[in-house]
Amino acid sequence: MSSIYDNIEQPILPELQHYLKQAYRADFCVGYFNLRGWRQIDDGIEQFEGGEGQACRLLVGMYRLPQEELRQALAIGVEPERMDQGQALRLQTLMAKEFRQQLTYGAQAVSNLPS
Numbered sequence: 001m002s003s004i005y006d007n008i009e010q011p012i013l014p015e016l017q018h019y020l021k022q023a024y025r026a027d028f029c030v031g032y033f034n035l036r037g038w039r040q041i042d043d044g045i046e047q048f049e050g051g052e053g054q055a056c057r058l059l060v061g062m063y064r065l066p067q068e069e070l071r072q073a074l075a076i077g078v079e080p081e082r083m084d085q086g087q088a089l090r091l092q093t094l095m096a097k098e099f100r101q102q103l104t105y106g107a108q109a110v111s112n113l114p115s
Contacts, residue, residue, distance in 0.1 A: 013040060020044025024054050031061040035102045060095070 005012035020026065020041060025048060045056045 016041055017044060020047075024048060026056045027059075028057070029059045029061075033058065033060045033099075035099050 003015070005015065017040075021044060023044070026045065048054050048056060
């Protein structure tokens, strides 16, 4: 079942915990992800057998600081840059580092990812 939760009028956690009890797989697409919240649903995910069609997939959007978005929006004559495989690998490494910091220190890490 596909649903969109804004976490304001409809909190996601109780619904998510309910659905995970019955699920054998999960696909998530989120704009922001903080590993500290994972412990609230990890027992539901751990029950998945793993492998094709029986795992959890998580797609995380890239967060840009507001000043970066403004700087890019106001740039004159600058075409958006295409991303090559090297840049993608560097961004993946930076995201992994940020997630590792979240787990280590338990506090939200400020993203230093380039736009």
